[in-house]
Amino acid sequence: MSIIETSGLGKRYGKSWALRDCTLEIPSGQVAALVGPNGAGKSTLMNMAAGLTVPTAGTVTVLGGEPAGSPAALDGIAFAAQDAPVYKNLSVRDMLHLTRNLNRRFDQRSAQARLADLGIPLGKKAGKLSGGQQAQLALTLALARRPRLLILDEPLAALDPLARQDFLSTVMTAMADDGVSVLLSSHALADLERVADYLVVLSGGEVRVAGQVDDLLAGHRVLTGPAEAADQSAAQLSTVQVKRAGAQAHLLVRTSGPDDPVPPGWEAYTVGLEELTLAYLRAPGTPGPSLVQHTQPTEVAR
């Protein structure tokens, strides 16, 4: 089942497209990471999936076919937005009560237990909490709704490294315990590299690459060889990026597997996720692997 499925999805603000021609099929039961520079269209995509923003073009469904923003979608999705996830003038207790009144399900006991673990006092105004505590409060409120999909827009941006680790471990625990699917965004891949099962790289409002992290890593490799042969080899292979360093050149190419023949004079290396992501971000216009057939590496390497 797809937790989020988009087809030709686009959003235009005035004359510029914040997101265009986005076709994705994100599988459920995983942590999907949405990575890209600021202004890449991450928030726009998440807002449309959460039902906040009406698409200009295309469609988006969630939870296996529910239209985004429909009652069933709202019931099953918890969304913690960037920057302002809580009412600053309400106490933590009031935020719990508010969220309980606005939803069909609310696990008050687990929410209070989690806040107690985190040392967040119920009587304190949400606006007086630290950035990390506010993010944890928003996450606690979202998880207490027992969602099937948790959408977190740049949840780590305001957090220090320790708080990031705490936050992600809370998310991972919820995933393991309740089977929540998670969609996280960040402008820095390093934040999400360790937790992401599925990766979507966005840049300039377009999807650069999307797929299972394992498939992406298996479907790409770096070839190192003589710089003078780089252009010729690059033309023959499905090349994402060419990097030259003195007499040597590094090509990031798509591959159908470790048994793919290596051109004579070149050596093959596995690629890291960060290197792969950066290559796609730096090579605008390069279409990424097919998005829908993400489970079939052979198709990816077409």
Next chain:
Amino acid sequence: MTMLTLPAQPLPGIKPVPWRGMAWVTWRQHRATLISVPAVLGAIAVFLWIMGLKIHHDYAVLTACHPFDSNACQTLNINFNQTDWTTGNTVNILLHLVPPLIGVFAGAPVLARELETGTFRYAWTQGIGRARWTIAKLTLLALAITAVAGAFSQLYAWFFQPFLAQEDMTVYTATVFDMRGVDFAAWTLAAFSIGVFFGMLIRRIVPAMAATLGVYLGLALTTWGIRAHYPLALVTSKPVSLIFFNVSEPLVVATWYTRPGGQPASQSVVSQFLSNFHNGSRPTMTWTQGLAHYGLTQWTRYIPVSRFWPMQLFEGGWLLVFSVLAIAATVWLVRHRAA
């Protein structure tokens, strides 16, 4: 052996989140409005009640005074017109600010604050859905504010009653009509609705407040101009006295004259007729004799005092429709132009 199997459970439909939760949400988020509006109007009501007792007492003494031409009675009269009327007039002018202030400070921020601070991304992604959230919140706030304003204006009508007769006013005097009956509540509701609409349209608190004030004032002043043209006027050929205003006077919309055949009278004949009653000179004939002398019939379109309540309900009615449309447009904007 066959095992008994439970029939397949129908897929659980998504039952909507109950409305009643929104009562607490509205109360908690708009406590400031829901406390301060009744508190401020309540404090003013106490003042009106205390002042009203004095004014009613003064008025009773004044009307009981006999003979009216005596020095004692004239002193009372002057005192009433100066002291009590100063209070009444000031209160009347200031209370006209209540509906626009409610529109500006209670109406405009309801949605604009959510949009300005970004908290709409929390509120509108909860299970209840943003349409229900908006409808429930606006309905509860509108009902509370309208009810408080309605109750307040009944006290105000009692407070102001002595001035109607004493200060040359009719029930249709513009600034009196819209403070009494259902009109004050209707204008308060309209101001609130204008506020929430512009809050959602403009999405910024301060510009929305300015737009609310401007549109409310425009609407209120326009209404002063068109009120006489509500389709509730009567036409009579009986001469209507136009000399003194008084609480029992009708609202005269238009006057014109015809000749015996029914054609409009020429302007010169009317001028000649009217000149008999101008310049403070002692008229040589009564109004009725004058009309007969010049062969004129006087026609008057007027709204009798007995139509006060139909007039109130007509204005209250269209303001209610206007307010419901403004709130419906706001809900439409919330649903379709969220982000």
